[in-house]
Amino acid sequence: MKSHDVIVIGGGHAGCEAACAAARTGARVALVTFAADNIGQMSCNPAIGGLGKGHLVREIDAMDGIMGRAADAAGIQFRLLNRSRGAAVQGPRAQADRKRYAAAVRALVADSGVEIVEAEVTDLLVEDGRCTGVETSIGPLPARAVVLTSGTFLGGVMHIGERQIAGGRVGEAGASRLALRLRALGLPMGRLKTGTPPRLDGRTIDWANLEVQSGDAQPAYFSSLTTHSDVPQVDCYITRTTQQTHDVIRGNIGLSPMYAGRIEGVGPRYCPSIEDKVMRFGDRDGHQIFLEPEGLDDPLIYPNGISTSLPELVQAAIIHSIPGLGACRIAQPGYAVEYDYLDPRALDSTLQLQALPGLWLAGQVNGTTGYEEAAAQGLVAGLNATGRHWVPDRATSYIGVMVDDLVTHGVSEPYRMFTSRAEFRLRLRADNADLRLTPIARQLGCLGTRRSSIFSDRLAAVEQLTTALKDTRVPAAAIPEVKGDGIARSLWEWARFPGVDWTVLQRAAPQLSAEPNVVETVLTDASYAVYLDRQEQEVARVRQDEAVIVPRGTIFRDIPGLSNEMAERLQKAQPETLGQAARVRGVTPAAITALLAWIRKTQLSAA
Amino acid sequence: MAAPIFALSSGPPPAGVAVIRLSGEGVFDIVRQISGSRRLPPTREARLRTLRRPHDQAPLDQALVLIFPGPNSFTGEDSAELHCHGSPAVVAAVQAALSALGARPAEAGEFTRRAFESGRLDLTQVEALSDLIVAETELQRETALAQAGGRLRDLADSWRDQLIGIMAEIEAQLDFSDEGDVEASNVYAERMRGGPLTRLVDSMEAALHSAPVGERIRHGLTIAVTGPPNAGKSSLINALARRDVAIVTPHAGTTRDVIEVHLDLGGRPAILLDTAGLRETSDPIEAEGIARAIARAESADLVLNLAPGGNVVNRIDETGETPGFHSGRLHLSARTGAGLAELEAWLTEWAEDHIPSGEPPAITTARQQHLIAEALGALKSAQSKADPVLTAEDLRAAAHALGRLSGRIGPEVILGAIFSRFCIGK
The missing domain is CATH 2.40.30.260 (Elongation Factor Tu (Ef-tu); domain 3)
Structure with a gap:
């Protein structure tokens, strides 16, 4: 019996992204599914992207993921939403041809070297409290790590009027035996529902x-x-x-x-x-x-x-x-x-199950909804399952916002991404996803050579144009669009004023030239500069709190000065950092102060 | 619930009655044991009980016992009060008994902190409570009481609700513009900037206007007494305060520091500042005193200047001038008391001008003023933005500042407001 590095259970959006991400790092990956024909299926609406969701797809793409490429290959109508509003909230969306989408995903999965295993997963292999593979209808599959992306298949029940049918999608069996196994672990589970039109x-x-x-x-x-x-x-x-x-x-x-x-x-x-x-x-x-x-x-x-x-x-x-x-x-x-989901507060910030190391969970099973949300989690779980460590953070990506929301707050309804969830929305734009994330992908070793060279070129162009705008000062007379104080400014500063676009800047400095996508990113940065600088300080403050580690296994009840209610909220959320603790809903600043005091004291007595 | 604590909540013994307050887990059991009765008094009703020593049931005192079950108590926990006789011996014996029953003495502010942590009080109320405890004049007490009752909280809550409404409209524009139910243009953003946002800005500006009055009530009006050495400044202050606070000697330069005297001017608090003799000096300590005196006198609300040509003429007992207000100056003698009544009447009138009676002001601390000003600045910036994303960004900054005032406004609150007013979803 040959052993894999990573076994991925499920061939939906989370599963395919997880398998491909792990494979990009060079890991040996097997994807286990009921039916190989169903890989890459869009089970609900035939569209990818949108507001918040389009941002996620661009981020997945920036990590060299597959969803964006598949959607482009299958797109039969492309629209950039919020074109008339600020750049930060513009999200790409496409109607996708179902068959073309699934075919594109299957081709990308095959190209990545992922082995497809057609079988039913009946149980998890557990040794010394660690997940070491899966038991299937065709025998055991040992692995260093397992990623479970079971979607709505856990305890799924379909309702049409008074009829009830077990199973997640029409015509497919639900994974109820696996559900029993997970229930036996005593994990906090809940029930959600979703619907689909005729x-x-x-x-x-x-x-x-x-x-x-x-x-x-x-x-x-x-x-x-x-x-x-x-x-x-x-x-x-x-x-x-x-x-x-x-x-x-x-x-x-x-x-x-x-x-x-x-x-x-x-x-x-x-x-x-x-x-x-x-x-x-x-x-x-x-x-x-x-x-x-x-x-x-x-x-x-x-x-x-x-x-x-x-x-x-x-x-x-x-x-x-x-x-x-x-x-x-x-x-x-x-x-x-109707389906079971696992309370994602039982996961750590890489989506690994705290109660069973070696098992990662991604997608709808964690209480989210949407292809894009599922795929983004698959990316995080797949990369971390290879042994690489990547905790996406809120200040760098929507993926980070989502993972942090899930593991800190849990869900009370199926979780969907909105741009209003991101406090650093001005930084997290669809147009600069590559600048934010591709360097991280490079560091993690999951970047293909073609993307790597495209990115290097774009990064150089963005830096070059930014420098050129900052270094070129022009008098007010050169920018008649702005009725103002008559002071000479750099082009970078002029770009902040309404009515000053690329055409105006080029007229003032004819030597400027750049690709449209580079112009878009740089001019948006320039027009948001005042706000971005302010957010930079806020990010630094947040990072400081993120650097304070709350010890694993902390019993919050024992911390002096924490009320029972605060202790209970924190115990449920199991924050890994002080920053995360502060974001737990209902936790007061006074409680955070008490927690910090306790951490400092514990560190002192340990030193 | 946290571990049981107790504290003497009334003044230090001896006193007529001493109130010992208890809060925390198992407090009712402790009450049962110390009162030697399985039956607790009815909720919030006083009953006479004999308090007994736990190990031998020896009587300690006759006391009124009250219980306040959580969460509707001051701390949000199960609480109780023992009203016993206020002798040091009784209070010590009862406290020893409570310790023996497993309660511990509360740390400073621990009751209030528990109330805050359980959400019974917000930060503005906690601040007000500490003001209430140290209130010196009637108006200070009224203001503190109004705020402990949640005056600023009510105002901040109303601002919060208005802000959430505005943010929900703008965020719906940004996150759900592709949905049928949300207006397809920036009409909403424009409408927000015109109506609700302007109303909110006006309301916050009005509150900020009252801030100096609140600050004056909290800290007192300041009155500096200035004049050359030996002009009788300290004598005047002592006469007004009717007690010896500043060292009064006939030798020049003995008042080295700023001396404060607290006055009650018709219910309005005032602080008299005695300034060191304003003169050239080679003594470094005295020079420091003079520098401070000048700084404080410069920022005082009123200056009583005893210098020749100043607004107050002292020592009319030596010159034989008539006491009272004439020829543009107030004539008095601090030594004989002549003209002091006129001065007091005049000061009281002046104080009433600066702290008008009527509705007590909402904002009383610099922290509150600062946060509200910060929120207001962000809202004004929001009014001027063409890009709705930047409007939203400014609103978020305002929400952050308001959140620090009394509670939080997170994204989940905004989304909740959106879903309750729009039918969203394809």
Whole structure:
């Protein structure tokens, strides 16, 4: 029996990213899945990226991950969201052709040298309190480390109206034996739910009178390795629910598993089912529905905005009450899924399970939702499972924000990334993800040669332009766009003023030249400079707190000056640093002072 | 709950009554044991009990016993009060009994800290409580009491709610602009800058305006008494304070330091500053005294100048001038007391002008003033930004400052506000 360095359980977004990340470092990796054909499947909406999520994909790409490349290869409509707002909140998004996406992922996984094992994982191998591999339907697979990315398959139950089916996705078996094993470890588990809309047959939709939503003329790709795409581009369409839709929903609300009390899991507030929307927010002028194509050579349409678990007949009545869908055929009914998640506070900052070293968890099983969130965790878990140490931090990446949020606060609903979660949002932009993370990837040894040389060129160009702007002073007369004090400034300072763009700067200093992506990054840094400098001080303060280590296994109850409530909150969160302790919800500054005093005292008596 | 603690909460014995306060885990058991009764008094009602020594049940004192179950007690923990007779012997014996029953003497401020840690008090209330304890005049007491009751907290809570609302609107713009329910343009941001943001800025500015008054109530108005050596400054101060605080001698230059005398001017606190004789000197210690005197006199709210040509004429008993306010100056004799009543009346009127009666001010400490000014600065900056991301950044800085005043505003709070007002989700 040959041994692997890393075994990855699951072939979804977290699993594929984890396996490829580990393999990029040179580790021997096996990916174990029920069905190799299902690797890289998008089980919910056919889109990648968006606000916050697009930032995550760019960060994964900056670490030489695969999600951005696969999305670019499969993209059939690209849009940069928030184009009219500040650069910090602009997020790339793409409609992806399902089949092309899965094919691209499979090709990237194969290229990375990951071995695919088709089997059911039935148990974990445990020796001396460490996870040393997995037991499968075809025999044991020993390994130095295991990454579990079981998605919604743990204790998954599907609800369609009054029907309940065990399993995570339609037509697949749930991993309930593995769930039993994890439950036996006595880990803190909880239950969440998520929903999906019915899939429609696009050939039966009347498109004529629907509002069109087109992609950008100049696509913003996810990966810095992508320069162009030959895949044909398509439009999406928008329609709305009607009074009749709402009447149907209200008339049948008793048949909704959630309202009938058959679902105990907590669903996300930001992605409610159509039942929820109507019951909580009422009619208004109807709720928007985005009709998204599932693929170029696929008639299926994903109606984004009406996820539901009502019975199939009611779903048909709902669909037929919507403009353009009067004669529409439902190809597959919508459903709700309830599943187990592990309270991520049981993980350390690399996503390793504290109670069972050698086992990493990533993706939906940790209480998150979304392909991008899952893939980003897979990246962190996969790299750390190889023995390399990478704790992404809040000041450097959205990945760091997410991991810290998860292991510090846990989740109360499926966790999704938003830009408002990042306190250093101005630094964490989609346009500079490579500058923030690629040097780290290089240090960790997970950077391919092609990306490495592209990055070196871009870094040099960014530094060169920054220096040029700072060193070139021009008189106020050269910048008539700014009505001001008449003082001469460097171009770097002029770039801060509204109305001063690249054209204006180039006119003032014709010798300037740079690639558009370099100009974008440098000018954004210049316009945010005052705020970035201020945040720099805040980052330094935070890093200071992050450097104070809370000893592993601390019994917070025994710390003098901590109230029981504070001790309990800290015990649950098990912070690794003082900074993390301060972010635990409800923990007071006084409690942090007491904790710091105790740490200092313990250090003194230990020294 | 934390370990049980006790402390003598009333003044030092001997006194008529001594109040011993208890808080923490197992306090009710301790009360049962010391009062020799399995039955506790009804919640928040006083009952007469005989306190007994634990090991031999010897009676210690007759006391009123009250219990306050947590979390609705001052500390948020189970608490009790023993009102016993205020002799040193009784208090010592009861405290010894409590120690024997497993409680320990509280450290300074420990009750308040527990209250703070359990969320019963926020920082502004903790500050106010320490003010209440040291309040000297009626108005100081009223202000401290109003704040301990949460006056600034109420104001800060209202600002917090307004700020969360504004931030939720702007953040929804940034995080959910692709959703149907959120307005597709920057209309919201504009609207926020116009209405709610302006209202919030106005409210905070008004509160900051009251800050100097709050500061004056907390620290007292300052009145410097100046004049050449031997002009009778110390005599005047002593006459006003009716007690000997400064060393009064006929020799010049004996007052080397700034001497403070606390006055109550119609309920308004004032501090009289005796300045060292303002003259050239070669004595380094005296020179230091003079430098300090000049610095404090310069920042005083009022100067009583005894120099020739100043606003006060002393020693009218020697010159035979009429006491009282005439020819633009106040005439008096600190030695005979002539004209002192007029001076006091005039000072009281002046104090009332500077600390108007009515609604007590909300802001009373420099810390509060500083944080509110910081938040206000960030909000004003937010008003001027074209880029909504920078508006959001300024709002975040304001929230941070307000958060340090009394509580936190984290991203989860903002997201909660967003989800409660928008139907978001495709």
